Amino acid sequence: MVLMSDDASAFLGVSAVIVAFTFLGLSLLLSPSFSWWINALSDLGHSVRSEVAPIFNFGLLLTGFLISLYSVKALIRHARYTGVSLTLSGFLLQLVATFDEVYGYLHYLVSVLFFLSLGLSSILYAVERRSITAAVAFIIGSLSWILYWTGILDVGIAVPEALSSIAVALWIIRSTLESFSKS
Template identity: 45%
Template sequence: MLRYPALLLSIISLSIPLISIAVSIAASDWFSIADNALSDLGHAIRSPVAPIFNFGLSLGGLLVSIVSVLHFNRMHKVLSIGGALVGYTLILVAVFDEVYQNLHFTVSVAFFLSLAFMLLIYTYLYRNPLSLLALTLGLLSWMLHLYYRIPRGAAIPELISIAVVIPFYIDLARRVDLAMYDP
């Protein structure tokens, strides 16, 4: 039996979508991180890398949901529900790509709100001021983008919002493993 199954699966669940994003960006000379949204890479008609991008997001979303349901519920049920919501909305972002226009926008907003919700849960449960700072940084990046068009595209605030959640997601998995598998 693996010694740290939650941590290992959580790292895999992050790595797959992040690698698919990186590969998609590297293979798309038209993509500008300052001028595009990440979802432009997943446009089923206009992007030749859409299968790579959308498959990575959907598989990552499935794995995040699995981590949440199998492992996070051992700590707090609300973490399990919140994590499953993050995973499910990530799957929806992949399924309803930019071809679906308003529906894609709606599920993308739901995904980023679910990330914020998970950070709020983490902040409340663990009283960690760094998670509140991370949430604030994510929100500030979106405010700059939405109100001042800095940057013009959404990719940078999208990546910031994802990056600020990662340490706390990994910490949750570590906490589960320490509580369940370490004496």
């Protein structure tokens, strides 16, 4: 019994990106004190200090779920290793929401693992599908983190978080369109 058509499965990747940036945008809009020069995106999800934590964290949970569904239902058919890796990324994103900043080091750990898994997924997709978009996403993500950690990019950690996420979102959208055209 098929619960989801191939077309619907392929659309999950774009849906995940839309959900992610819709909930992020709404959280930012409702948080006038948020500063790209000071904050981490996770500050929006701090369950004690942020009034938008339910919105932000629900967005992360739903995005992680949709990314994982897309990975196991569509992406894995044409990029096996990326599908497995991106499924892990989706699960880690759900852990970032579950273990928000209130959890201290645990939140830090799952956040670092999440961003590392995005980098790994980008490399895998670049190799498996010969994707220039994924290779460029990895370079953009890596450079944003290097520039941040070396102090050359003097901004809040939200900036490399956003840059690397946007870069990965671009190849996910592209892979979704490729999945859609093959189904």
